[in-house]
Amino acid sequence: xxxxxxxxxxxxxxxxxxxxxxxxxxxxxxxxRPFYFHDVVEQFDAIGIGSLTVVLLTGFFxxxxxxxxxxITLDQFGARPFVGRLISASMIKxxxxxxxxxxxxxxIGSGIAAELGSMVVTDQINALRALGTDPxxxxxVPRVLAGFFMTPVLTVISDTVGILGGWIVAVYQxxxxxxxxWTSITEALYxxxxxxxxxxxxxxxxxxxxxxxxxxxxxxxxxQGVGRSTTNAVVAASVAVIAxxxxxxxxxxxxxx
Amino acid sequence: xxxxxxxDAETLERxxxxxxxxxxxxxxSLAFDGKAILRDISFTLLPGxxxxxxxxxxxxxxxxxxxxxxxxxPDGGEIWIHGSRVDRMPEAxxxxxxxxxxxxxxEGALFDSLTVGENVGYKLxxxxxxxxxxxxxxxxxxxxxxxxxxxIEKMPSELSGGQRRRVAIARAxxxxxxxxLYDEATTGLDPITATTIDEEIVKLRDIENVSSIxxxxxxxxxxxxxxxxxxxxxxxxxxxxxxAKKCDEAEFIMLKDGVLIFEGNAAxxxxxxxxxxxxxxx
Ligand SMILES: Nc1ncnc2c1ncn2[C@@H]1O[C@H](COP(=O)(O)OP(=O)(O)OP(=O)(O)O)[C@@H](O)[C@H]1O
Ligand SMILES: [Mg+2]
Numbered sequence: 001x002x003x004x005x006x007x008x009x010x011x012x013x014x015x016x017x018x019x020x021x022x023x024x025x026x027x028x029x030x031x032x033r034p035f036y037f038h039d040v041v042e043q044f045d046a047i048g049i050g051s052l053t054v055v056l057l058t059g060f061f062x063x064x065x066x067x068x069x070x071x072i073t074l075d076q077f078g079a080r081p082f083v084g085r086l087i088s089a090s091m092i093k094x095x096x097x098x099x100x101x102x103x104x105x106x107x108i109g110s111g112i113a114a115e116l117g118s119m120v121v122t123d124q125i126n127a128l129r130a131l132g133t134d135p136x137x138x139x140x141v142p143r144v145l146a147g148f149f150m151t152p153v154l155t156v157i158s159d160t161v162g163i164l165g166g167w168i169v170a171v172y173q174x175x176x177x178x179x180x181x182w183t184s185i186t187e188a189l190y191x192x193x194x195x196x197x198x199x200x201x202x203x204x205x206x207x208x209x210x211x212x213x214x215x216x217x218x219x220x221x222x223x224q225g226v227g228r229s230t231t232n233a234v235v236a237a238s239v240a241v242i243a244x245x246x247x248x249x250x251x252x253x254x255x256x257x
Numbered sequence: 258x259x260x261x262x263x264x265d266a267e268t269l270e271r272x273x274x275x276x277x278x279x280x281x282x283x284x285x286s287l288a289f290d291g292k293a294i295l296r297d298i299s300f301t302l303l304p305g306x307x308x309x310x311x312x313x314x315x316x317x318x319x320x321x322x323x324x325x326x327x328x329x330x331p332d333g334g335e336i337w338i339h340g341s342r343v344d345r346m347p348e349a350x351x352x353x354x355x356x357x358x359x360x361x362x363x364e365g366a367l368f369d370s371l372t373v374g375e376n377v378g379y380k381l382x383x384x385x386x387x388x389x390x391x392x393x394x395x396x397x398x399x400x401x402x403x404x405x406x407x408x409i410e411k412m413p414s415e416l417s418g419g420q421r422r423r424v425a426i427a428r429a430x431x432x433x434x435x436x437x438l439y440d441e442a443t444t445g446l447d448p449i450t451a452t453t454i455d456e457e458i459v460k461l462r463d464i465e466n467v468s469s470i471x472x473x474x475x476x477x478x479x480x481x482x483x484x485x486x487x488x489x490x491x492x493x494x495x496x497x498x499x500x501a502k503k504c505d506e507a508e509f510i511m512l513k514d515g516v517l518i519f520e521g522n523a524a525x526x527x528x529x530x531x532x533x534x535x536x537x538x539x
Binding site for chain 1: 295323326328348352355356358363364367368379382384
């Protein structure tokens with residue numbers, strides 16, 4: 001029993017060490033040559049534009065359902081007209097970043113793990129190295145850059161359509177005046193909230209992509225291994241999104257407020 | 258094409274120094290998870306010569322090639338590639354040594370997101386500053402060499418198994434490495450296609466003076482490569498049975514469970530009285 005525990009903690013320490021090493025190599029790859037510019041552009045397109053549909057849909061319906069639910073709650077206090085305040089605050093600070101993060105963990109985390117994993121088991125990663133290319137620079141750096149810079153963009157889009165979704169429900173279902181909705185949206189919005197909402201997705205995007213790359217490159221054992229990696233990447237990235245969100249929020253609250 | 262011209266000159270210089278072996282293994286050993294995969298392996302590949310590695314499945318043949326490329330590091334012993342010691346070399350430096358080595362992976366390992374032409378020219382496009390027109394010309398040239406010119410725009414998934422192997426050979430030779438490593442380049446192919454690949458190997462060795470390591474468990478192909486030579490006759494390249502001196506430049510190595518149990522030329526292999534070699538040959 002104790003032996004098993006020691007075994008487990010050993011492998012956990014080793015995994016963390018490898019994960020950190022990958023990040024160091026990635027950051028070094030961002031700031032030194034060779035830099036595969038073409039692959040970076042390709043990944044911005046695949047990760048950014050490719051994720052637009054799911055982000056639009058989740059953002060919209062999150063805002064809409066938020067309006068419905070808070071409408072009921074606010075009615076108890078006769079505060080229905082303030083529905084906009086609740087939506088903007090919760091969408092921009094929490095739900096936008098976290099739900100976008102979760103959707104990206106599912107879409108990008110799994111995609112990266114599957115792609116890199118199948119490159120590992122078919123020796124394509126070895127072939128890259130044999131041809132003189134560092135797989136971290138060629139494959140990991142472009143994906144990490146794309147995740148880091150596109151997640152905030154996608155989050156802002158998600159926030160925007162969320163607020164629009166809330167507006168539709170507020171006006172057409174709750175009967176709140178349109179102008180009242182918009183004033184209460186802006187009234188409740190403090191600068192700190194905006195900062196919180198924009199800093200988080202950078203970190204979440206970075207975490208999702210580095211986990212996908214780490215799990216993908218560590219794939220072992222044929223096609224089955226690729227399946228296992230894909231699942232592991234989604235689970236690990238999703239849990240990480242929620243956990244990292246909590247810790248980042250704590251740090252930002254002490255720093256900003 | 259200045260950069261490439263310089264590299265060609267270097268390549269020639271490397272090839273023409275007969276005192277500097279292409280590959281040397283000295284008492285190399287390797288274990289995975291406590292299980293010995295290779296034990297005390299020593300051999301030398303001279304420039305322009307051929308090493309043929311025979312052995313049953315799982316005997317460690319692919320592992321030897323991965324050690325040469327530095328994709329794996331040995332637990333003990335020394336590995337020398339064209340005069341540099343690589344068994345402890347850091348990855349960044351290893352990248353330079355890999356310029357001397359072309360590898361044909363066991364399943365081809367073509368990049369399935371790139372076309373045939375992009376696969377073949379990969380190293381020239383991405384890792385050299387050779388002008389694109391010259392790369393294009395070189396890609397067409399090597400695809401012509403393996404007789405796949407008309408497939409340049411296809412994706413690897415649209416090719417047959419034998420065609421994919423030939424693309425893998427074209428990719429490995431495109432940047433003119435002085436040493437080529439072939440991992441089961443003919444396994445699972447019909448005898449006719451296998452012979453065309455054997456002929457490419459012989460042609461590269463004798464016309465381009467490439468040192469080769471040929472891993473296989475197909476004796477037919479092993480003996481074909483060992484006992485034939487390519488001669489240029491005007492525009493034509495002719496493959497014919499080699500004389501005894503040429504045959505001596507091809508050496509066989511037989512592995513059994515990670516141990517080297519035989520080393521010698523084709524005639525010696527046929528004459529061996531070792532029971533395991535006997536079973537393998539029959
Ligand atoms: N990454 C690895 N981890 C653990 N064991 C490995 C690994 N790679 C290879 N092995 C083991 O090393 C041994 C030799 O493998 P290798 O691929 O060199 O065999 P081979 O001679 O090329 O066989 P084949 O003819 O089937 O290709 C096998 O027993 C294999 O199980
Ligand atoms: Mg093998």
